[in-house]
Amino acid sequence: MGDVARIAGVSTSTVSHVINGTRKVDASTRSRVEAAIKETGYRRNVVARSLAAGRTHTVGLSISALTNPYFGSLVHAVERALSDAGYVLIVGDSHDDVTSEKRVTDSLLDRKVDGMIVAPAAGSERATLPEIRRTRTPLVLIDRGVDIGCDQVGPENSASARSLTEHLLDLGHRRIGVVRGLAGISSTTERFDGYVAALADRGIAVDAALVLDGDSNTDVAEHEVRALMSGEDRPTALVSLNNAMTIGALKAVRSLGLSIPADVAFVCYDDFEWSDLFEPKLTAAAQDVETIGATAVELLLRRIRGEEATPQRIRVPTTFHHRNSCGCV
Amino acid sequence: MGDVARIAGVSTSTVSHVINGTRKVDASTRSRVEAAIKETGYRRNVVARSLAAGRTHTVGLSISALTNPYFGSLVHAVERALSDAGYVLIVGDSHDDVTSEKRVTDSLLDRKVDGMIVAPAAGSERATLPEIRRTRTPLVLIDRGVDIGCDQVGPENSASARSLTEHLLDLGHRRIGVVRGLAGISSTTERFDGYVAALADRGIAVDAALVLDGDSNTDVAEHEVRALMSGEDRPTALVSLNNAMTIGALKAVRSLGLSIPADVAFVCYDDFEWSDLFEPKLTAAAQDVETIGATAVELLLRRIRGEEATPQRIRVPTTFHHRNSCGCV
DNA sequence: CTGAAAGCGCTAACAT
C-alpha cells in the first residue's frame, strides 16, 4: 500500500479511501491511484483491514453433517445469501457431536467472525452456545430449536407430521408405525407430537410397540423397522420422521419382500431431490431449505447491523407432496 | 492479552508463548498464565495473529455448484481433512461461471488464504488462475483439469467411460447414444474420448446423430434425449456422462413410456447416493469423492509447507457398479 | 527462562 501511495504521489490514507470508497477523492487523484494499483499488482490485505476496522466480513456456519444432502443445500443457500451481502462463509462440520461442535465454534470465535449460524448438536445448549453468547457474537440457530434467547429458524415440524399421519388415518389405517429421529432434539420431539396429536384427534391411543427410535441413523432405523415389520401384528402403515429414517425403513421393507403401498402404506417427513426416480414415489413433507438458509442469513445480518429486536423463532412451512407410496387412488 | 499478562505478572510475550507452545515456559509461570486466561475469559484473536505471523491457517475452496450433491460430498471431505490439519475452510460458489469465480477467488486472495482448491469453471485458465499463480498462493485444481502447471486431482474419466461403453458393446449393442456434459471442460472431453475409443476398438464409427450435448444441464439433456429417442432410428442403448445428464435422460425415457432396460439399455458415469432406491437400479461408474477431496488437501498442505515438487496430476479410479439398467442377466 | 519492542498492513480520527 505504501508503494502504491508513493507511486501515485499520495498518502496511504488516500489509497485506502479510493479502495474502499470511504470518502470523496478527486477524480484525477483517484485515477492516479488506480493506475498505481494496476502497475504494482497490489492486492489489499483483508486480514490487516479486519484487524484495524474491527470487522471481518466473515460469517461462521457450524453444521451437523455436511454429508447429508439436506445440509448441502443449506450451505448453498447460506453461502449465496452471504455472498450477495459481501460476506464470506467459513464452514465447520460438528458431526452432530458436542465436542467437535465446541472445536468448530471456538475456532470460529477466535477468528472473530462477525456472526454465526449454528445447527446445534444435541447438548450444545450447555457446551457451546453459552460461550458464543458470552462473546456477544450475533447468533442464529438453524434447523433445530434450543431454549436460549436468540433468533432461530427451522422447518415447521408438528403440523407437517400431523398431516402426514392424518392422511394415513383418512385412508383407513389404524395401526400406524412411526420412526423417530435422534432423541432429545426439538425436531424429533415436535414431529412426534404431530403424530400423537393426529391419533389423539381420532381417539386412537399411541401403541408404544409401534414407536421406533431410529436415532437418526439409517442402520438403526433399518434394524428397528425390520423387527417391527416381521412381527405378526405389524402395522398397516408407517410414517418416517426424517430422510435418514426413510432410507433405513425402505431398505428394511424391501428386504422383507414387502411392497409399498400394497403391504404397507408409507409417508415421510423430508423429501429427496430426485424422488421422481424412486420406486415407489414417496408421499412426503418437503422442507424449504432455500428459504430456511436465506432467512437465517437475513436475521443474522440484521443483528450484525446492530438492530435490536426480541429474538424470534421462525418456522418455515413444508410442502406436502402427494405421490403414490401412501396408496391413495 | 495485556490483561492476562498483567494479572499473571508476565509479559505479553510469555502469554503468547504459553498459548502457542512456542517456547519453554516454567511450569509455575505457565499455570499462572493459564489461570489468568480462565479468569478473564480471554480469547485469542486469530486475525491479529494472522497479520503478525503472516499465515492465516485458512484454505479457500472455489466450487462450481454447491447444490450438486457430488460437490456437497467433496466439500465435506475437504473440510474434514483440513480441520484435521488445523486449518479452516472458506467456501465460495462460482456457479460454474468465470465472472463469479473471479469474485470468489479474488476475495479468497484478499483474505490471504494459505492455499486454494478450485474446481475450475470453463474459461478460468485465462480469467482467474493466472492471478492466483501470480500471488504465488499454493493451488490445487480439483475435479476438472486445466493445462497450467499446478497440482490437480480428479476422477479417472476416459477408461471409466470406455468400460461403460464396452459393457454395452459386449451385450451386443451397436447403436449406442451418448449424452455429454458441458462442452469445453476436460472431464467432458475425456469421457467422450473413452466412448469413442470403445467404439473404435470394435471398428464402429461414431454416428454424430447419436452424440448429444446436454450442456451439463438436466433440462437440456431431457430435451435432447427425448428428441433422439422419439425418432424412428433410435439407439438401443444410452451412456450418460454425468449425473445431471442422467437425471435428464431418465426423465425423457420415462416420459416416452420406454422402459429400461427392455426398450433401451442404460449406463452412466457418476453414481447416486441412494441408487438402491432408484428404479431401475443404475449400472454406473462411481467417483470416489472422499479420496479426491482428501488427496487435494494432502497435495495442498504439502505445497503450503513449502515442499517443492513437479506438479502432478492424480486421477482417482472410479468403481464400476454393476446393477440392472444395462440389461444383463 | 523471560522481557522489550519493532513491526504485520491497514483504518479512521484529527488536522490542514
Next chain:
DNA sequence: ATGTTAGCGCTTTCAG
C-alpha cells in the same frame, strides 16, 4: 480534498 498518525492484537527477533 488530502495528509498524519495512533492504534488494531498479536508474533518474534534480540537481549538479558
